[in-house]
Amino acid sequence: MGIPRSPASAPSRADLTWLRRRTLRDRAPEQPPVTPARISFARARPAGTSLDLSAPGTAAPATAAPATVMPTAMPTGFGVDRPVVTRPVRHVQAKSQTILTPRQPTATLNRLQAGIGTLRFDAVWPAALGDVRLGAVYELADGTSSIVSRTSGMTAGPPGARYPVIVASLQAYEGLTVDLRQSRALSRLVAYAYSESGQPIIWAGTLICETFGGARIELPLEFGQHQGPVAMISVYNVDGEFVLRAERELIIGDVREVARAFGFERIAWADTRSPVP
């Protein structure tokens, strides 16, 4: 019989990666940095994040009302006197339609939905919007960060990969496709849209995300008028589940500022729209 060991001295189990969510969290989930270039579309949102990064086993019932709690430990400058709103995990059901709204900005794909087939994003917008383009800035598990977009010439990520994790394409609509066989390689992405000529846009249309099983998550692109790119939606890989969040962030600047606003600091830029190849 072996000598009992403490969890701290036990050998690591690379085959039991889900156990990581059982560890105590000693720090809050990382927040995207707030920069002057980023205009929050949800100014009335209470302090704190609405992105629920809790493990799936701790999910509250989907019908539960948002809970309001006071933060137990918050750095100064974050408005400690204001309540933090935590929202229940909203799991997407097979073949269902889920709409991301300011009140319900998140939806979660379970590990099957995030690991089988592809995850497809289609930007459906009226032709009257003009030269609007779609792209995504992404970060892989190995730390690689870059963008994909049809107009930048970087249509697949990572560049030069035999089997890219994410591809920008044009089918019926401009779109993005994530290869979910490689879902564990993807840490996060932010999909954005912008006018190629830099003209002001009165935003309209819908960003549609569809899983292999036919579940649709829709984000109405009703952002009003803005000159500059818009960060539409983010996808975070949380223990194998994908958390989709409507960002609705109006960015002053160009694609480079979208990346910086969400903390993608490990990209070297050739110009304001194109990373160094």
Next chain:
Amino acid sequence: MKRGANVELTREIPGLSTIVLGVAWNTGSERALEDNLVVAAVLCDTASRALSERHFVFFNQLASPDLSVKQLTTVLAGDKEQIEIDLPEVPAEVARIVVVAYLNDGTAQRRTLGQLRELQVRVLDGTNKELVSSENLAASLTSETAVVLGEVYRRNADWKFKVAGDGYSNGIAGIAADYGVPL
């Protein structure tokens, strides 16, 4: 073992508690086939329906909720994928554990399992000793993109193993429909 054949596991080997389902294949030079082939285990009830989406064990969900079925990330003994089953820990509501292989319908050019040169499933004990092994299941595959390789199932108080080799031309979607896996 030929397709359809079955064998007693715990009746033949009393005290057998841990088994490993090993899957091996040979794709020749088809790199896309190799990289997109996925092995999974579906924990089913007596009606051969998956208990929930949590009862589908594969690379993005490495264990069943009760931890009785686990996909191993370090594979030994020449297999390409291995699934470990702790038989006494399998919940009573699980009547059968079906092991499948499928080609992920991703961004790569479409392939079929008919391009496989070899495909085999076998059962090992907890010490990696082979107990039984299937025939080459690739020989009967043509345009299929998913296949049920075999299943471990309860028979009275014992566990048995059966080789299947049933192909699906509609891939994992077909298997999910047949076994009630919610996608």
